[in-house]
Amino acid sequence: xxxxxxxRFGSVxxxxxxxxxxxxxxxxxxxxxxxxxxxxxxxxxxxxxxxxVGEWLFARPPDLAHGSWxxxxxxx
Numbered sequence: 001x002x003x004x005x006x007x008r009f010g011s012v013x014x015x016x017x018x019x020x021x022x023x024x025x026x027x028x029x030x031x032x033x034x035x036x037x038x039x040x041x042x043x044x045x046x047x048x049x050x051x052x053v054g055e056w057l058f059a060r061p062p063d064l065a066h067g068s069w070x071x072x073x074x075x076x
Contacts, residue, residue, distance in 0.1 A: 002034065
């Protein structure tokens, strides 16, 4: 069984565009994929977007995708 959890790994930061002077908020998120049977971390994906996690999952061997899935936390 797989567990998927997202977490923020740093502080929120703000960056100012030198030309427009507009400020952009940046939140550094990571998503961790874990084998819940063994506790082994299988992968860490930058961001918390479902597309990035899906790309990671589809790049794995097909036998990893068999069985139940567990999701912890909002947003995926």
